[in-house]
Amino acid sequence: MTNGAMKKQSLVERLQYIDRRIIFAFIAVAVIVPLLIGAQLKEKTTPIVQAMFDNVEGLPEGSRVLLSYDYGPTTAPEIQPMVDAMVRHCAERKCKMYMMAVWATGHNLTGETIEGVLRPDFPDLEYGVDFINLGYKAGNQGLIRLILVDFKTMYSTDANNIAIDDFPMMENITSLRNFDLIVSFGGGFPGIKEWIQFAGDPGNIPIGGGCTAVGAPNLYPYYPSQLVGLLGGAKGAAEYENALIIAYPKYEDYPMAGMSLMVSQTVAHIVIIFFIVFGNVLYFILRARGMTKEGLGGVR
Amino acid sequence: MKHKLRFAAVLLFLPLIFSPLLAQEGEEMQDGLLAEMQIEPPPQAVITVAEDMPNDGGHKLTVRWEFPKEFTSSVVRFEVYRAYSPDGEFVLRGESPNDFYEYLDIGDREEESPNYMPNDSSYYYKIVAVGTEGVSSESEVGGPYKTYGQWFHTGKVPLLIAVILFCIFTIYFVLSAKGGKELYIRPLAGIEAVDEAIGRATEMGKPILYVLGIGTAAEIATIASFTILGRVAKKVAEYQTSLIVPCYEPIVMSVAQDIVRSAYLEAGRPDQYDEDSVFFVTNAQFAYVAGVNGIMVRDLPATNFYLGYFAAESLLLAETGNAIGAIQIAGTDQVSQLPFFVVACDYTLIGEELYAASAYLGRDPLLLGSLKAEDWAKGILMVLMVLIILAVLLGWDAPREWIRVNL
Amino acid sequence: MTRRQLATYIFFGVVVILFAISVALKGFFVTFGAFLTLAIFSFLYDDNPYYKFAEHLFVGVSAAYWMCMGFWGTMVPNLFGRLYPPMVGPVIPALKDNPSDPFMLIPLILGIMLLMRLSSKAGWISRWALAFVVGTTAGLNLVRYLRSDFIQQISSTAMPLYVTNSAGFSLGETISNIVIFIGVMCGLIYFFFSKEHKGAFGAGARAGVIVLMITFGASFGYTVMARISLLVGRMQYLLDSWLGMIG
Numbered sequence: 001m002t003n004g005a006m007k008k009q010s011l012v013e014r015l016q017y018i019d020r021r022i023i024f025a026f027i028a029v030a031v032i033v034p035l036l037i038g039a040q041l042k043e044k045t046t047p048i049v050q051a052m053f054d055n056v057e058g059l060p061e062g063s064r065v066l067l068s069y070d071y072g073p074t075t076a077p078e079i080q081p082m083v084d085a086m087v088r089h090c091a092e093r094k095c096k097m098y099m100m101a102v103w104a105t106g107h108n109l110t111g112e113t114i115e116g117v118l119r120p121d122f123p124d125l126e127y128g129v130d131f132i133n134l135g136y137k138a139g140n141q142g143l144i145r146l147i148l149v150d151f152k153t154m155y156s157t158d159a160n161n162i163a164i165d166d167f168p169m170m171e172n173i174t175s176l177r178n179f180d181l182i183v184s185f186g187g188g189f190p191g192i193k194e195w196i197q198f199a200g201d202p203g204n205i206p207i208g209g210g211c212t213a214v215g216a217p218n219l220y221p222y223y224p225s226q227l228v229g230l231l232g233g234a235k236g237a238a239e240y241e242n243a244l245i246i247a248y249p250k251y252e253d254y255p256m257a258g259m260s261l262m263v264s265q266t267v268a269h270i271v272i273i274f275f276i277v278f279g280n281v282l283y284f285i286l287r288a289r290g291m292t293k294e295g296l297g298g299v300r
Numbered sequence: 301m302k303h304k305l306r307f308a309a310v311l312l313f314l315p316l317i318f319s320p321l322l323a324q325e326g327e328e329m330q331d332g333l334l335a336e337m338q339i340e341p342p343p344q345a346v347i348t349v350a351e352d353m354p355n356d357g358g359h360k361l362t363v364r365w366e367f368p369k370e371f372t373s374s375v376v377r378f379e380v381y382r383a384y385s386p387d388g389e390f391v392l393r394g395e396s397p398n399d400f401y402e403y404l405d406i407g408d409r410e411e412e413s414p415n416y417m418p419n420d421s422s423y424y425y426k427i428v429a430v431g432t433e434g435v436s437s438e439s440e441v442g443g444p445y446k447t448y449g450q451w452f453h454t455g456k457v458p459l460l461i462a463v464i465l466f467c468i469f470t471i472y473f474v475l476s477a478k479g480g481k482e483l484y485i486r487p488l489a490g491i492e493a494v495d496e497a498i499g500r501a502t503e504m505g506k507p508i509l510y511v512l513g514i515g516t517a518a519e520i521a522t523i524a525s526f527t528i529l530g531r532v533a534k535k536v537a538e539y540q541t542s543l544i545v546p547c548y549e550p551i552v553m554s555v556a557q558d559i560v561r562s563a564y565l566e567a568g569r570p571d572q573y574d575e576d577s578v579f580f581v582t583n584a585q586f587a588y589v590a591g592v593n594g595i596m597v598r599d600l601p602a603t604n605f606y607l608g609y610f611a612a613e614s615l616l617l618a619e620t621g622n623a624i625g626a627i628q629i630a631g632t633d634q635v636s637q638l639p640f641f642v643v644a645c646d647y648t649l650i651g652e653e654l655y656a657a658s659a660y661l662g663r664d665p666l667l668l669g670s671l672k673a674e675d676w677a678k679g680i681l682m683v684l685m686v687l688i689i690l691a692v693l694l695g696w697d698a699p700r701e702w703i704r705v706n707l
Numbered sequence: 708m709t710r711r712q713l714a715t716y717i718f719f720g721v722v723v724i725l726f727a728i729s730v731a732l733k734g735f736f737v738t739f740g741a742f743l744t745l746a747i748f749s750f751l752y753d754d755n756p757y758y759k760f761a762e763h764l765f766v767g768v769s770a771a772y773w774m775c776m777g778f779w780g781t782m783v784p785n786l787f788g789r790l791y792p793p794m795v796g797p798v799i800p801a802l803k804d805n806p807s808d809p810f811m812l813i814p815l816i817l818g819i820m821l822l823m824r825l826s827s828k829a830g831w832i833s834r835w836a837l838a839f840v841v842g843t844t845a846g847l848n849l850v851r852y853l854r855s856d857f858i859q860q861i862s863s864t865a866m867p868l869y870v871t872n873s874a875g876f877s878l879g880e881t882i883s884n885i886v887i888f889i890g891v892m893c894g895l896i897y898f899f900f901s902k903e904h905k906g907a908f909g910a911g912a913r914a915g916v917i918v919l920m921i922t923f924g925a926s927f928g929y930t931v932m933a934r935i936s937l938l939v940g941r942m943q944y945l946l947d948s949w950l951g952m953i954g
Contacts, residue, residue: 024751031935031942038953077940078933104776105769138781145847156784156802163801172415174408197851201859213933214636217926225863226855233929234936264939265932272931462853486903518841584766590754639923639930650919656900675901681861682895688865689888704862 034263043238052229053243063180070186072105081257082210082237097131107136128167135159144198187211345427347442358419358449474669490647501602509601513608524658525608533563618644
């Protein structure tokens with residue numbers, strides 16, 4: 001074997017066992033550059049997201065929508081854009097919004113929506129009349145089961161400890177059956193699945209969901225008979241925002257969190273796909289030369 | 301008399317004489333009066349029935365009425381009023397669109413609710429057809445109509461059948477297994493590889509690493525993993541290889557210690573059991589991963605088992621194991637973690653296979669019986685689906701509706 | 708002092724000064740959030756004390772947060788507030804006039820029984836409360852799972868294999884329904900343990916494995932998407948909220 005061949009061979013081998021930190025650096029650049037450019041990427045709305053949108057769009061004025069914040073700050077970058085888009089949509093439809101949380105960490109995130117979307121963009125909406133923050137209660141699926149039959153047993157006050165009967169929008173709310181739509185955001189446990197099992201199916205209440213991308217594949221089987229629609233990850237959020245822009249063109253130039261997330265997301269995906277293909281090509285080259293080792297991974 | 305007549309005639313004609321003037325002064329008022337005179341109220345609706353809603357606690361009534369279709373355009377909506385007696389106070393319950401002659405009156409079961417609708421009570425209804433210009437017509441009072449609570453929800457019959465069948469299967473198979481009946485379970489690739497993997501470790505003179513996951517001792521996946529650990533420990537004792545079991549939970553650790561000790565005893569080598577082979581690492585998820593990965597890199601085990609409940613640490617563990625060149629056998633019921641194990645391990649027990657493996661190795665009647673019951677449930681499910689699909693293909697849609705749980 | 712040590716000290720000095728400027732400009736919490744994010748990211752290079760500090764802080768804070776939320780959101784209003792409402796009057800005035808509910812003594816007793824686990828002698832008492840929790844949950848779940856994940860799923864899977872709509876024959880929906888049906892059947896065959904995978908049954912099981920692997924592939928892809936989203940979210944925080952470099 002010549003020296004040149006030795007050199008070439010070692011290069012392929014070195015590339016096959018590339019330091020993972022180099023890949024991290026590529027991903028970092030792929031994420032940061034689009035963010036600095038500040039572009040937005042429109043996503044064509046898929047039927048499952050469109051179904052969710054159409055369901056909200058079809059709600060008459062004054063309909064009651066329960067929004068359950070079943071997530072925490074760790075997954076907020078994925079979930080918050082879809083919550084914001086849906087709350088904006090509900091506000092446009094003049095629905096009454098009831099915010100609650102089955103996750104303790106969801107409690108504070110309701111404030112993000114109220115201060116970030118409702119107060120600045122819908123100043124006419126009044127707390128206790130058009131929207132309310134019911135806060136977090138422990139009990140997981142047990143809580144859902146209980147409020148299906150008796151809402152006020154668990155929710156005697158709102159999140160700020162004000163008696164629930166002091167709010168006009170809480171009149172005639174006795175159980176989950178009084179809601180026209182329940183939307184759970186999260187996808188973990190307890191989450192959309194528990195809302196289907198303990199409220200949607202037994203109470204015959206329409207359930208919608210917005211979940212992390214990790215949780216999406218496990219929830220697709222419930223659509224369309226048990227879930228009216230599902231928003232999966234940042235892409236789901238961007239698709240919902242696209243549907244919102246089509247229906248309400250005033251949001252055309254509005255900064256949408258999901259859409260701006262999708263630019264970095266797409267570039268990072270391209271980088272990952274490149275490395276997958278690159279790694280496989282190198283693997284096959286090495287295999288053709290009979291140089292692969294059993295049990296050795298590509299990245300160290 | 302003549303004067304009186306003349307006076308009356310003048311009075312009668314006065315408005316006519318001054319009409320142009322009046323028209324100029326109050327044109328709008330007159331127009332309104334004239335319009336009101338021309339608009340007729342829509343015809344009355346006729347209440348036909350108010351039926352009790354089936355399969356509920358007796359707090360709902362469906363009111364139906366008739367209305368001449370040709371007058372639909374003259375009506376904006378129907379308002380539904382309800383009272384406890386024919387001459388009592390009628391309260392507005394809701395509205396129905398002008399072309400829909402039905403309203404589901406839903407009450408609450410709580411006495412303190414303003415919307416309370418007691419069970420087993422009589423109600424009277426009145427329908428008001430609201431016309432286009434605000435004129436409306438009331439129907440005759442209909443009633444009395446009664447609400448009834450049902451003891452049995454007929455819509456849940458499929459569910460009841462499923463629960464009964466599943467319970468019968470489980471009890472029957474558990475009893476059969478206890479009675480010593482041989483229940484067949486097919487061999488699983490992952491389990492067959494266990495012996496081979498232990499043999500490989502023995503040949504190489506390297507230890508075997510067994511990770512029980514981060515679940516509690518009550519987790520089904522952890523319980524299944526305990527059974528497999530017993531089998532692995534026995535083989536290890538027979539082959540005189542060393543075993544490392546780092547634990548995440550103190551209770552899991554004490555159970556695992558008992559299992560490994562008994563396995564060595566069973567293999568006839570109690571003296572070779574090392575107390576320190578099963579030990580507690582930490583209760584913090586990623587710190588545990590760091591600890592186990594450290595053990596892997598230092599001790600270079602030939603075989604790694606990851607069986608039990610796993611979360612985000614699955615890939616971190618399996619990737620390190622892969623990098624040191626160990627044979628890896630994994631299994632978990634956490635669907636979201638399975639892809640990571642599948643890509644990084646040699647054998648993966650997917651979901652229920654973990655329980656099956658545990659039943660296969662342990663031959664515990666409870667596990668075997670439950671597994672068999674599940675198989676039967678799956679068998680029925682497959683047959684049902686094929687039959688329903690065939691029925692649907694033949695244009696008969698009813699079976700699909702039969703199995704639907706109507707709530 | 709070696710050159711390497713000197714360089715390290717200079718580096719730390721610069722970092723401290725930069726963070727001090729950031730605190731002055733952006734406030735303590737935004738800066739601290741950015742510091743913690745960078746501390747966690749530093750693990751990508753190698754394990755280090757900053758990462759450990761951030762990780763332990765996160766574990767401790769989240770445990771305490773859940774505990775506080777559980778106490779103030781559930782124990783106080785739903786247990787003490789119903790057992791003896793005047794007790795919570797000073798914290799939640801809205802509840803002080805509510806009637807007392809003696810039935811709440813049952814969850815209180817069960818709760819105390821659970822805490823007995825902490826005692827080595829009376830630990831067995833906790834098993835009774837645990838048995839109650841496990842039994843109730845199993846009972847509730849049996850019915851719910853059979854309904855939502857078994858019976859309802861049969862009717863969702865048993866879709867027409869030849870779909871026609873207003874426009875005539877729908878090829879897309881037909882293929883979709885066939886794929887769902889075959890996928891479910893093959894998956895079930897794979898998880899059928901009472902029969903060996905041989906012949907036609909074995910072929911079904913092999914198809915089941917393929918379906919499972921495709922599902923895992925999709926799941927893997929979704930996981931990558933989720934993780935990148937979280938990374939983008941953190942980057943947005945660093946670049947926008949902290950450094951103000953976006954828009």
